[in-house]
Amino acid sequence: xxxxxxxxxxxxxxxxxxxxxxxxxxxxxxxxxxxxxxxxxxxxxxxxxxxxxxxxxxxxxxxxxxxxxxxxxxxxxxxxxxxxxxxxxxxxxxxxxxxxxxxxxxxxxxxx
Amino acid sequence: xxxxxxxxxxxxxxxxxxxxxxxxxxxxxxxxxxxxxxxxxxxxxxxxxxxxxxxxxxxxxxxxxxxxxxxxxxxxxxxxxxxxxxxxxxxxxxxxxxxxxxxxxxxxxxxxx
Numbered sequence: 310x311x312x313x314x315x316x317x318x319x320x321x322x323x324x325x326x327x328x329x330x331x332x333x334x335x336x337x338x339x340x341x342x343x344x345x346x347x348x349x350x351x352x353x354x355x356x357x358x359x360x361x362x363x364x365x366x367x368x369x370x371x372x373x374x375x376x377x378x379x380x381x382x383x384x385x386x387x388x389x390x391x392x393x394x395x396x397x398x399x400x401x402x403x404x405x406x407x408x409x410x411x412x413x414x415x416x417x418x419x420x421x
Numbered sequence: 422x423x424x425x426x427x428x429x430x431x432x433x434x435x436x437x438x439x440x441x442x443x444x445x446x447x448x449x450x451x452x453x454x455x456x457x458x459x460x461x462x463x464x465x466x467x468x469x470x471x472x473x474x475x476x477x478x479x480x481x482x483x484x485x486x487x488x489x490x491x492x493x494x495x496x497x498x499x500x501x502x503x504x505x506x507x508x509x510x511x512x513x514x515x516x517x518x519x520x521x522x523x524x525x526x527x528x529x530x531x532x533x534x
Binding site for chain 2: 315317343350351352353354355358397407408409411412413414
C-alpha cells in the first residue's frame, strides 16, 4: 500500500463547476500538506500549503486537512479552463529533511 | 531572478549507454532532489542531497547515481540505461528547514531505445 493515495482521474467538469480533489495517507507523522499544480509538459508548482489540521483559503482554492481521518482535500470554486492541469498532493513529516511524499496526481480538465 | 534549469530537455539514447542529466539552480538552496514521473506513479524520489558532498538514495535509486560538488548543481547519471528508465525526470530544490517549498525544473524527457 502506498503512503499517499490519490485518484488519478481523469476528471472532466464544465466551466463554473466546483471541483473536489482528494488524497488519503497512512503515515500519522505527516504534518505538512501541500498541493502542487502541474501544467502539461511543465514542472509542478506549489499551489497551497497547510500545516496540521484545518482549512486554508486562497481565492477560488480551499485546502482542507482532516488528520483524524488521514484525508486531505482541495476544492476549486468556479472552475476555469485555465485550471486544467494535473494536481498533486504532497506531504511531509517535517523532520528537517525537506523530503516530500507525492500522490499519483489527478488530471483535471475544465471544459468551456 | 533565481531559477532551476535542466538540460537536455529531450534525450533519446540506446540501452546500455551512460547518460547524464544536468540540474542547475541559482536559488542557493541546500536541498536538491531528483524525481521521475511515470503514469500511475506520480513523482518518485530517485536521489537527494542536503549539501555539498552529501547524497542519499531515494525510493527508486537502482541504476542511478548523483554527485554534489557545489551548491548549484546535482547531475543525475544513469550508469547503463535501460528501457525501464524511459521517463520524465524532474529536478527540484528547497531551502533547509522542516518545511520549505520545493521549486521544480522544467523536466527532461528521456527515451531509452
